[in-house]
Amino acid sequence: MNLQRAIEDLFSAQKEKWPQLRDAVERLAQVRERSFLWGDDFRVRLQFNPSRMISAAARLESEEISRRPCFLCAANRPTLQRGIPFLEKYVILCNPFPILHNHLTIPLHSHVPQRIGKKTGEMLALAEQLPDYVVFYNGPACGASAPDHYHLQAGLKMTELLQGDHELRSCMMIESESRSEAEELFEDVYSYLRQRQPDREEPMINLIAFISGDRYHLHLFPRKAHRPRQYNETGSRQLLISPGALDMAGVMITVREEDFNKLEQHDIEDIYSQVSLPVM
Numbered sequence: 001m002n003l004q005r006a007i008e009d010l011f012s013a014q015k016e017k018w019p020q021l022r023d024a025v026e027r028l029a030q031v032r033e034r035s036f037l038w039g040d041d042f043r044v045r046l047q048f049n050p051s052r053m054i055s056a057a058a059r060l061e062s063e064e065i066s067r068r069p070c071f072l073c074a075a076n077r078p079t080l081q082r083g084i085p086f087l088e089k090y091v092i093l094c095n096p097f098p099i100l101h102n103h104l105t106i107p108l109h110s111h112v113p114q115r116i117g118k119k120t121g122e123m124l125a126l127a128e129q130l131p132d133y134v135v136f137y138n139g140p141a142c143g144a145s146a147p148d149h150y151h152l153q154a155g156l157k158m159t160e161l162l163q164g165d166h167e168l169r170s171c172m173m174i175e176s177e178s179r180s181e182a183e184e185l186f187e188d189v190y191s192y193l194r195q196r197q198p199d200r201e202e203p204m205i206n207l208i209a210f211i212s213g214d215r216y217h218l219h220l221f222p223r224k225a226h227r228p229r230q231y232n233e234t235g236s237r238q239l240l241i242s243p244g245a246l247d248m249a250g251v252m253i254t255v256r257e258e259d260f261n262k263l264e265q266h267d268i269e270d271i272y273s274q275v276s277l278p279v280m
């Protein structure tokens with residue numbers, strides 16, 4: 001059976017047996033959204049998704065992380081959650097806090113830190129089996145809520161998520177007919193970014209992989225900040241926005257209704273300018 005079909009079946013079975021997932025999928029169907037357009041060139045879809053509060057407000061100091069039980073380790077996952085094995089080292093799980101339709105979390109079995117390293121090939125291999133999906137990676141200081149346990153995510157494609165480079169933020173676009181060539185091109189870009197941020201174990205990045213027209217696509221969003229200044233403001237100046245791959249591509253998540261209502265086009269421009277790293 002092909003993997004996309006197996007995932008559809010997993011969602012059907014999990015919605016039947018696991019009330020938390022069923023409720024989450026129903027809430028996602030009613031989620032409020034606003035669209036922002038910059039001419040015909042690019043757009044941002046703003047989503048009001050209060051169930052993402054846990055992730056947006058996550059405290060990621062290493063002490064906090066080491067104290068909490070890891071929610072991606074098999075022993076601590078919800079008892080009703082089931083999965084599909086992938087490449088004998090990952091498990092494909094339905095995400096009970098979805099942003100996308102058929103939102104998946106794909107952790108490694110082993111509890112190892114969030115580092116992309118040489119794993120873009122595996123990311124592209126997953127994208128290859130899921131042509132209707134985007135597969136994405138959030139660096140440990142770029143939106144990952146479990147920086148201590150390596151994981152990918154995936155969900156059904158939306159046009160906003162496939163947008164490449166534009167004037168509000170950087171996107172380094174890699175495209176090839178060959179998976180290994182796409183991996184090599186990624187290595188080049190990665191070494192360049194390492195030089196730009198030599199003090200970090202991994203340059204700050206978000207990645208989106210997808211297949212289009214039989215070609216492998218990798219969109220790399222280089223970052224210079226984890227969260228915008230407004231995140232740490234107080235009162236009416238605060239905006240609780242903690243950008244990850246989806247936000248960088250064009251689907252921005254707000255977890256508080258006040259932020260969803262008050263956010264303006266210039267706030268989006270400002271947020272991108274603070275967190276995106278200009279290149280070349």
Ligand SMILES: [Zn+2]
Nearest residue numbers: 070073111149
């Ligand atoms: Zn873990």
